[in-house]
Amino acid sequence: MGKRWLVLLLLCLTAVLGRGAEEIVTVNAxxxxxxxxxxxxxxxxxxxxxxxxxxxxxxxxxERGASATFFLVGERVAENRQLVERMAAEGHQIGNHTWSHVRLQGAGEATIRQEIRKTQETLEQLVGKGDYWLRPPYGQMDEKERSYVSVPMVQWSVDPRDWEKRDVQKVKKAVLAAAKPNVIILMHDIYPTSVDAALEIVDALEEQGYIFVTVKELLALNGITPQPGVLYRSGKG
Structure with a gap:
């Protein structure tokens, strides 16, 4: 059984076990x-x-059978629509990283809503309706600002600062040192060094028995029902 099929099976079992016993149908399998x-x-x-x-x-x-989550800047989507369509087709999770990568903390309600809405609408037009979770640029929003957000939000628990290091081995070392089950790793797919490091990280951690899943899958596998406006930092919440 492939790793992807294992994840899907466990997600199905999680859903079934969360239902009442009278709803469970036994099949010969x-x-x-x-x-x-x-x-x-x-x-x-x-x-x-x-x-x-x-x-x-x-x-x-x-090639490695690994899933990931991509938080996209809205203004970059149209010119790269084939990449976005491919993400969706290959089972990756697509998220919202605002329209222009503006810092939402302190930005004001109108700006926050507009930055999120424009990217949401662009993604819906391209790959269909969906709850495109939000990663606020720089990872911070105040409690009042979170009330303007109608989808779950994602922060991270491991940050190798790949955008700053621009060094494959340093980034890889930082991630491997902090890796443990249920963490959410932050990286940036606009740097060649980050891509190289990410693939080496996948190779190294898969050898240790890790399975790479989307953030949505990670929370589901831990029995967490994501809530709008809540900022999740790991698979444990």
């Missing part, structure tokens, strides 16, 4: 072998998409 201590982890990318880096990253993720 062979029992699936589910590892007792599967290690799930989420790799996320900000600031794309960008041709020349994001496409190479998608190639590498597909």
């Amino acid at each position: 062979p029992a699936a072998e589910i590892p007792a201590e599967t290690k799930y982890i989420a790799l996320t990318f900000d600031d794309g998409p960008r041709m020349g880096t994001t496409d190479r990253l998608l190639d590498g993720l597909k």
